Amino acid sequence: MNWSANACLLARLRGRAGCLLGVVWTVHAGAQTPPPPPPTANPLTALMHAQPNIDTQSPVEAQAAFDPPVIRPGETATYRVTFNAMQASIQWPEEVIAPNALQLATAARGQVFRPGPNNNLLPQTTFNYRARPGTNGTFTVPRYLVYVGGVGVTVPAAELTVSAEAPPTVRPALTVSVHPTNPYVGQLVTARVLLPGGEDGVLRTLTGVELTGDGFLTDLNSARQQVAMTPRNGRDVPAFIYEAALTPLRPGRVQLAAQGHTAGLQLAGPITITGRVTIPGGAGQFTLLDAEPVTLQVRPLPRGGELPGFTGAVGRFELGPPTLSANVVAVGEPLTLTVPVRGDGQLARLVPPPPPRSREWQIFAARPEATPPQVIAVRGFAQFQFTLIPNTDMVQTTPAIPFAYFDPERGEYVPLHIPPVPVTVQPGGADALAVAALAARVSNDEDGPPAPRLTGLAKTPGRTMASLVPHQAQAWFPLVGVLPLLLFLAGAGWDRHRRFHEAHPEVRVRRRARRTLRREWAAWRRAAGLGDTGRFAAHAVNALRAGCAPHYPAEPAALVGRDVLPLLPEPERAGDEGRAVREIFAAVDATRFAREAPAHSDLLALREPLNRVMTRLEARLREGT
Template structure:
């Protein structure tokens, strides 16, 4: 009995050493901060083991809710592992961290309550964290929000289908030495946006007694969904902040001339949200020919020929000029006519000349006349909605007369005249004549010589044997090269990583397709995208950010839809990651976005 009790005690003691000790900690990077200064909310999960390096998964979601007035955004993960030996005792430690930017809107106290999180099957209690936001002192240095900020110039309301230019202005004070901007991100589920982060204008402006460098981007947005729709913009500003004192490093002689030169460059994420009220199009007095055009347009019709023949086609063109959603305008439908056979139009964007605010789009129809006579082109109607007058407008084009002649016949019937009789001399011409000596020699009976059997060829000297030998030699060389290459690849860690990532990407894609909830879909879809990126680059992209994944998409202008799909996927996954809220989106509607993104990667 005693040995049994002793063994049980030893097993319990050993279990304490084998099982890693888990703990969780929550905090703000600065518990007390002046309004406008940056601050982060940090969650740290630590595992300590004395036997071996413990393993805990990255933080994938946090069941936290933002208190009123405190906005949490831009969450990211990090990991840190340590090994310490103290007095001969080894301690292995690993820490998984989640850092979230916290943006308070007013002065006051903000508290994120305690919550529970499950790690390796164990439920941990995360403590509450409190942030105290105070008013900035009168003699304090300007805050980050005063030195750099975003402003959005956009209309307060739009109609569904209406396009509008949105100006995004980034203000950077002269005190901040701008090194560059990056990670240009925009989120607008209710809009379709065309933007080029690398195309912007620059100017200087004096505002509130401070000189600013202003960078302006123009974005073309088309409203898609009715209701109050939010546009979120974020830009990372890389700059040096001269004159910022460092604690513990202050010289009694003041600042040096070289202090500003050697100031390190830091990244400052700047964001801005703007809301637009999108109005639905009225159903009253909607023309039957209306096809979604919103704006102000004029129409012109013309043909390349005024005369033709039956069966010879002409080019019938419709030119639309104005301001509106040209990308959604299709060619007007021609009315049916027994005189013409029209074909599908070809759309061409034309140069509008010096007027930059207008756009011109031309539709070319190939039409073949079916009968001769003075016939007219089909009638044309183009309807659009004018947001300035809030009314529908129908444009009509008059028919164009075309002179169509009958087709000319090129067939010549055979002549029925009797054949001309031959003369008597021609009919009496002898059929044979005496041959010359040369002709007689050429017509001597041909006596072929007797056929002889070819000489017998040894099988090893035949052409077929030589070709077989050459084929076998090439096959042997190719097999040797393939085995050598495969052996080298199996020893290459990048190849093994890519091979493993391909299998993981297929499995994650299957899980995303089979997902029944939006949360399951976003987790599996983001995993599939990162594994696919790993397989392509040969580098571990399991924790790749949206900026890193965007850099892997080739031809950004051609694959703009894939970029939008990646942005929507990452932002939704990020929101689910750090809010714990279950989205109401149907996963089946999100599968085409994932498939399109994986095809591009």
């Protein structure tokens, strides 16, 4: 409003035009630019910011103990070492030093993230060893140093007592079992991990259960966990049970072990609970437990008796009724044959049989099913989908497709062919010549290689024959006669060059030394620019050795500072250049042979005299003096 009053006052003094100008000024001054819309947040960035942080800044501490600390003769204990650090940052030793009568065998190692303050995750890495004492007494594993992220962390000493007067161990042990124990390669095996609870009904659950070993494939989509009552010492006690399907990949003896962290109420994934059970609340202890490994004797599939259509399916399977995408098609039109497969094998990894050859049909290989494995496991069947194209209208059914599987209970291959499906094929729908050519090609593929026959004349010239004029009559052909002369002259020049270097090998030695000097000289300058005294000294010594080696001759690595000084003039030998050569070689020798690397912060001051020395050595190599 003040701007409008001032504008009208100005108009009274300067006329009507001034008032019009004031009105325009008032309108523009009163208009406000709308604020920009707030920036749209990136969903991926928001999701990343919502994730809890992993605490990697806290000081790393180590804990070591035997579980239990007191055992009876013949029993075993677990030697457990725990760090509050990521497993990838721990440089764990290959062997833990223990008393002679105490045997420590590697059992398990694992990592878990515990909930911490401020919505942070605290990493915890545990190493388990199975301890078997040979005699009674007290055994002590001394403390030792483990590097975590390049920093040394002391693992405290741990003590184990073996006494006949100790009470028997009654702690629930983690066990793993498999069925069957002598499977065939590719047969589905069920692994069962069990952690029983106490007789008071208190149960510890597990998280992050892993089946470890070589020679088998674990199907995590089939994993399920439950709490059920199991007999123990004549009573039914609750137990945590984890089951998963395995597939052996090679014959022979295969060892399978299991491990997991105690979790309390912090469970991962769905779980079924039956019976009365007490699960302690509060924060979980996340103690790493491991089970004694079990051995599977995997049998190979028999080589004899393999049937057509076998693609590695092991188990017991049956086919559902095959269906067609259309019951009436024309010649040359594609249709889809869908075959459901049910059974107790690896349905998600079934490989369709190869398509048979047929004169009446063109059959394409079955497409791999894009359905997720967990969906296939829930619905209970897999599907083969073949694409077929009829070549003639004389067919009334689709061709039979051979398929077979290996039955591990019977120990033999069982045929399971895909039966023909009735279909009506009408003429037309495709070019008759194309269908005839396709049928002839399929027939040739079945009966053998086609007979050779001449083709017709091409309608257009090809790339290699653009003209009917013979090569010898074209303008460029005389140049072909000059090619042998050029090759002869090139060979003569090369032989002359070879004989020269054979008579004067020092020329090539000086060139090689000059290239090495220049390379180390450039690296030396870069190290000086970065202020890296260690690399500064190393590259300087390498450059000096490379520049002096052709004058002796000797290997550059065998030269010392005393060998460099005779190549300098007497004034430089006694001046700053000689002093710089002696100091730089002394610094490198001290770094290599001293117990503790000394600090050489004053080496960068030698840059100018060393640069003059390298310039002189490079000039001598170039001049051959």
